[in-house]
Each structure stands twice: as C-alpha cells, then as structure tokens.
Amino acid sequence: MTATITTPTVPEPGMFPVLIEHEARYADLDPSRRIGRDALVRWFEDARVAVERDTFGADLVARLQSRVRLLLAAIRVDVLAPLRVTGSYRIGVGVSHVGTTSFSYRYAVFAGDECVATGESTSVHTDGDAPTPLTDEVRGALTTLRIEAPAPVRPERGDARTVRENYPFRWDVRTRFTDLDTNRHVNNVALASWYLDGLAELHSDVLGYPEGGPLDGLSPSTLSVQYLAEVHYPGIYQMRVAVTEIGEDTVRYVCGLFHDRELIGLAEAEGFHHAPGEDGDPVLLAEKLAPFRFRD
The missing domain is CATH 3.10.129.10 (Hotdog Thioesterase)
Known part of the structure; x- marks a missing residue:
C-alpha cells in the first residue's frame, strides 16, 4: 500500500516523494538578476522528464518509438520569493491527480527548507492523433508518486x-x-x-x-x-x-x-x-x- 502524503498551502520538502537537486545557471537569470519565470518552466520540465524516465521508462528511445507519448497540456508557475543564481535548489515532485488519459504533477522549489516557488502541470497520453487511456503500467507507476493535493484548476x-x-x-x-x-x-x-x-x-x-x-x-x-x-x-x-x-x-x-x-x-x-x-x-x-x- 502506498502512503498518502498531505501537501499544505506552503509545501515542505518532506511532503514530496521525489526531491531533485538543481543548480541555478547564469543563463537562468532575467534582467532583474533573478531566476526567470521561463527558467522555472524549464526546471519543472527537467524534473518531469527525470521522474518519468526513472519511474516508467519514458526515456527518449521509448518516446521516439511511440511506446510512451506524453504531451504537455498545461503548466502553472507561482513565484513566492526571489530566486537568485547563488546556491543550489531542490525541486519537489509529486502526482496530484490521475485521470483516464491524463495526469497532473505538483512541484515546489526549495532554497534550503524555504519554499520559493510552486507549480503544477498536466500531461496527456496520446496515440499521436488523440488522447488515449493511460496504460496499466504507467498508471501503477504514477500511484507510487501520489500526494494529497487538489487537481489543477x-x-x-x-x-x-x-x-x-x-x-x-x-x-x-x-x-x-x-x-x-x-x-x-x-x-x-x-x-x-x-x-x-x-x-x-x-x-x-x-x-x-x-x-x-x-x-x-x-x-x-x-x-x-x-x-x-x-x-x-x-x-x-x-x-x-x-x-x-x-x-x-x-x-x-x-x-x-x-x-x-x-x-x-x-x-x-x-x-x-x-x-x-x-x-x-x-x-x-x-x-x-x-x-x-x-x-x-
């Protein structure tokens, strides 16, 4: 049985089943000398791809052979505090919702134990032309990453x-x-x-x-x-x-x-x-x- 993890309004590192170390790059900075919003979208993409590769083998080969084809349908980024290029960050990742043809992630970016940004995304499983039901293998793997959180709005x-x-x-x-x-x-x-x-x-x-x-x-x-x-x-x-x-x-x-x-x-x-x-x-x-x- 998989434990259910409760996500509060302001997440904490221990609330996520996966935490990924992420170094900020100079190229991530925007003109305000802080990490840009588009850079955070890329950080979430990097975390999502890493999780899917390790959890249900959605690596590049599988994607190119159409064994697993996922398209991003939506993403959201909320900046809670300034993110600077100095130091390292951790990205928390968990699955908040699993539907028939899609599933959603919740993200949180931590500087130490402080949550400085959050996000969410929804991915759709497709056969190339239209949404198609998630396979039992993918659905089972996603269950191990579940957290208690509302589905994205x-x-x-x-x-x-x-x-x-x-x-x-x-x-x-x-x-x-x-x-x-x-x-x-x-x-x-x-x-x-x-x-x-x-x-x-x-x-x-x-x-x-x-x-x-x-x-x-x-x-x-x-x-x-x-x-x-x-x-x-x-x-x-x-x-x-x-x-x-x-x-x-x-x-x-x-x-x-x-x-x-x-x-x-x-x-x-x-x-x-x-x-x-x-x-x-x-x-x-x-x-x-x-x-x-x-x-x-």
Whole structure:
C-alpha cells in the first residue's frame, strides 16, 4: 500500500516523494538578476522528464518509438520569493491527480527548507492523433508518486477568449528553428517565454519603449499556460494581450496565441502594476494599462 502524503498551502520538502537537486545557471537569470519565470518552466520540465524516465521508462528511445507519448497540456508557475543564481535548489515532485488519459504533477522549489516557488502541470497520453487511456503500467507507476493535493484548476476559456479582436494589444511572433523539441513542434518552455515576451512588449509600449526594456518588478509572479494545439516551424503567429483586472497593487492579464483566427494557446498572468523608476520613485502604470482591458 502506498502512503498518502498531505501537501499544505506552503509545501515542505518532506511532503514530496521525489526531491531533485538543481543548480541555478547564469543563463537562468532575467534582467532583474533573478531566476526567470521561463527558467522555472524549464526546471519543472527537467524534473518531469527525470521522474518519468526513472519511474516508467519514458526515456527518449521509448518516446521516439511511440511506446510512451506524453504531451504537455498545461503548466502553472507561482513565484513566492526571489530566486537568485547563488546556491543550489531542490525541486519537489509529486502526482496530484490521475485521470483516464491524463495526469497532473505538483512541484515546489526549495532554497534550503524555504519554499520559493510552486507549480503544477498536466500531461496527456496520446496515440499521436488523440488522447488515449493511460496504460496499466504507467498508471501503477504514477500511484507510487501520489500526494494529497487538489487537481489543477485551468483558466476559463469561454467563447469571448477565442475572439482575436477582444485582446487590444498585438505582437507578432516568428517561430525559430531553435524553438523546436524532439516532437518537431515548438517546445512548451519556448511557448511560455512567448507569453512573457508579449507582456514585456505591452509594458514597453506603455512606458515608451525604454532602453533595456521594461522596469524590474513588472514581470508576473504567476503564469498559467494552456497548450491547445501544436505550434510549428516555420510560421508567424499572433500574440494578443489584454488586461482583465486592475487592483490596488496588482494587475491580471490574459494572453491568446492565434494562428490566423484560431486560438491555439491561452495564458493568464498576475503581477504588480508599479515598480521603482531610475530615480527610485515608483512608476505607476494602472491608469496607462486601463485602455488595454479585455473586450467582451
């Protein structure tokens, strides 16, 4: 019988059946000199791939021979405290939900015993064309990694979010060959960075395109991405960004990735709408972001 592990609101290292040592790299830093959100998406990918290789043999050979084919459907990252390049981190991994054709992970990043970031993801088992039931072997292996945690909650899609023109801000993205992974479509980490770039483009537009990009502190602390369809090379895609809510200190965004008029990716993010300027005084963006509200 497998023991059930309870995950509290703020995880602790002992709550996870797998803990993976992970060294931060200089390349993981963003302009704020902290570990970037897209780097955390890659850390979670590295942890996920390592767990699947060791647990049910989902190594590259098995994937290429289509014995095990998993596609990422969604991922979420929440930054709780600054992550810096000095020192090492541990990534906790556990399975929070097992469905018919999909399963979900919970992640936590620890600096010592302090939880500095959390995340979750959902992977879909596929035959190459459509979702297919998890094999008994995979299902049994996942059971050994179970933790007690709620299943991930996906952002609302709704009909309004499928309409390209409802997002006021537009940014065109050209796929690069280096964005591709072994499945020969754009990798989930690259796609996550597209949404972060879209938000940075919006911030730069509001700020007047300052040299060096938008201010530190405007990067979202939370990013949640749904991968709705494969993104290919070569191709030019349209990123659309809108503001959904402006609070006292924070702002929420929704981003849609479109191929022509088809919605193929969706993201939500939340961050501050103010940050220190070069003179130390805060730069307030709430009023300037208001014209970019989502149109529904």
